Amino acid sequence: MEQRTECARCSRTVCERGKTELALPACPTARRPDVLKKGLSKSLRADLKEFACQAAIQQFDSSLRLPRGRIPRSTRIEETIQFAKKMHYKRLGLAFCSALRNESMLVDRILQRHGFEVVSVCCKVGGVSKDAIGVADEHKFGGPGSYEVMCNPVTQAEIMNDEGTEFNIVIGLCVGHDSLFLKHADAMSTVLIAKDKVLGHNPAAALRLSGSYYKELMQNQSNGTR
Numbered sequence: 001m002e003q004r005t006e007c008a009r010c011s012r013t014v015c016e017r018g019k020t021e022l023a024l025p026a027c028p029t030a031r032r033p034d035v036l037k038k039g040l041s042k043s044l045r046a047d048l049k050e051f052a053c054q055a056a057i058q059q060f061d062s063s064l065r066l067p068r069g070r071i072p073r074s075t076r077i078e079e080t081i082q083f084a085k086k087m088h089y090k091r092l093g094l095a096f097c098s099a100l101r102n103e104s105m106l107v108d109r110i111l112q113r114h115g116f117e118v119v120s121v122c123c124k125v126g127g128v129s130k131d132a133i134g135v136a137d138e139h140k141f142g143g144p145g146s147y148e149v150m151c152n153p154v155t156q157a158e159i160m161n162d163e164g165t166e167f168n169i170v171i172g173l174c175v176g177h178d179s180l181f182l183k184h185a186d187a188m189s190t191v192l193i194a195k196d197k198v199l200g201h202n203p204a205a206a207l208r209l210s211g212s213y214y215k216e217l218m219q220n221q222s223n224g225t226r
Helices: 033-043 046-061 076-086 098-113 153-162 177-184 204-208
Strands: 063-066 069-072 091-096 117-122 167-171 188-193
Touching: 033 046, 046 063, 046 076, 076 098, 076 188, 091 098, 091 153, 098 117, 098 167, 098 188, 117 153, 153 177, 167 177, 177 188
Parallel strands: 091 117, 091 167, 167 188
Antiparallel strands: 063 069
16 A cells, blocks of 8 residues: 655644655655646646745735744734735625624624625525434434424535635634535635634634643544544
8 A cells, every 4th residue: 555645743844844855755746747747737726826826925924024034913803804805805704603793793894994895694594494304303402303493514615606706705614514515616715714622612622622621532442432
């Protein structure tokens, strides 16, 4: 079997320094020139090159260069607005979870004050029962016989496609539902808020505490359950 790419385990980061001769055996920079060429070729396509260029410029603009080094100066919502303006987008999509309606109302207001048209679609659009996708009573919060509305990310995407959004912003869609939205949206999308019901939508906190309060994350789980 071909060796897997494992950049997350690399301690040399030769790709950041251009020192491919120091690469580990699994390093894709040294081992996968064919795929690197293919990826770069796609990035240079007319429909992607400007997007990639402006994303790199946004990365630069989001930091201050001071004598003591580089420090961040823009929050993610600020960066999202700045990038959308760089790309001259006018109509933005807001795909949000109904549990984060308050945050979504604020984002909608902020975007409109920055001159954008906003198409916002909540996850429960359509009011379709979970029965439609085969969810059994045992997996319903209300129990047997309850009418529970399913999250509907594919329809969220289709509405935005139909209304011609140029750039979509995801707020708090569930794991899996976000995947379906991103798969079916025609326009490029970015995630503003990643849902974490326990940690106030800050999933990185569990990783930072994986050596203490969340150390069970590091324990072997043969069946993949907590």
